[in-house]
Amino acid sequence: xxxxxxxxxxxxxxxxxxxxxSGLWKGKPYKPLTSQNKSVKGRNNLGRxxxxxxxxxxxxxxxxxxxxRKKFDVKGTIERIEYDPNRSCHIMLIKFEDNExxxxxxxxxxxxxxxxxxGPNSEIKIGxxxxxxxxxxxxxxxxxxxQPGGGGKIARAAGSSVTISGSDGNYSIIKMASGEIRKIDSxxxxxxxxxxxxxxxxxxxxxxxxxxWLGRRPHTRGVVMNPVDHPHGGGEGKTAGGRHPVSPTGVSxxxxxxxxxxxxxxxxxxxxxKK
Numbered sequence: 001x002x003x004x005x006x007x008x009x010x011x012x013x014x015x016x017x018x019x020x021x022s023g024l025w026k027g028k029p030y031k032p033l034t035s036q037n038k039s040v041k042g043r044n045n046l047g048r049x050x051x052x053x054x055x056x057x058x059x060x061x062x063x064x065x066x067x068x069r070k071k072f073d074v075k076g077t078i079e080r081i082e083y084d085p086n087r088s089c090h091i092m093l094i095k096f097e098d099n100e101x102x103x104x105x106x107x108x109x110x111x112x113x114x115x116x117x118x119g120p121n122s123e124i125k126i127g128x129x130x131x132x133x134x135x136x137x138x139x140x141x142x143x144x145x146x147q148p149g150g151g152g153k154i155a156r157a158a159g160s161s162v163t164i165s166g167s168d169g170n171y172s173i174i175k176m177a178s179g180e181i182r183k184i185d186s187x188x189x190x191x192x193x194x195x196x197x198x199x200x201x202x203x204x205x206x207x208x209x210x211x212x213w214l215g216r217r218p219h220t221r222g223v224v225m226n227p228v229d230h231p232h233g234g235g236e237g238k239t240a241g242g243r244h245p246v247s248p249t250g251v252s253x254x255x256x257x258x259x260x261x262x263x264x265x266x267x268x269x270x271x272x273x274k275k
Contacts, residue, residue: 003199016206019199025080029063030093033103037062037086039215052248057215060085066102067143067151069129069189072119074098078127081106081196088158090196105143105156107193118189126193132172133186137164142195144174145188152189159198171267178272222248 008014042054063084076094084091092106107126116127120134135141140161143152155162165173171183205211222232223240230248232240245253
């Protein structure tokens, strides 16, 4: 699977670049592992917009992904690899020996018919899930837990992974894609491999309508609004009023630190962007 370009019959197809889905499952998702995906269109329980520029979008079924991988020591076979409209990477349907089925995130280099397994006794190979303490240093991993049994939280997007740099007592040292280095409990589970669909970052939407299918509404710049609507509004001509860029609520948009979790500061060895 790679990228798909189109002949320039129209202005939109001239610039459209999409993911080639020819190798993916072409049928409907496995129904017992789906649920309703209600579109909230950026509104809260009172109907007020709390996330701007959201709305519309194609109707979708939500696929119930198992981020916990707690089915230990039972071998499963990859039945099919599917597109998931709710995330950037692909997913795979696993059928275990006891006929139970689960959806997992699909890493690169796996194919239909491959056998995978979860648990400390699993083989070191792509698609298997093990505790961090059992994975060799230097391996690329994804779907990493932050707390034992808490489910995968780190590296779940298309083409993403983190690396095990070493160990420190009961902790494993993990290097993130951002450059941040932090300690995570060695009992936490992680899956070996780099996630699928790395070309997701290279797609070109091509036309406004495709953004609407994804639930993205047009974005109005603050500088074209009135002062009552945005801090950048007003002024004669194109001007932000001589101030630094801010959000509609006045929060700085120039790298203001928003992290406020002193409880876990002790686990961060090096911040992202620091040398």
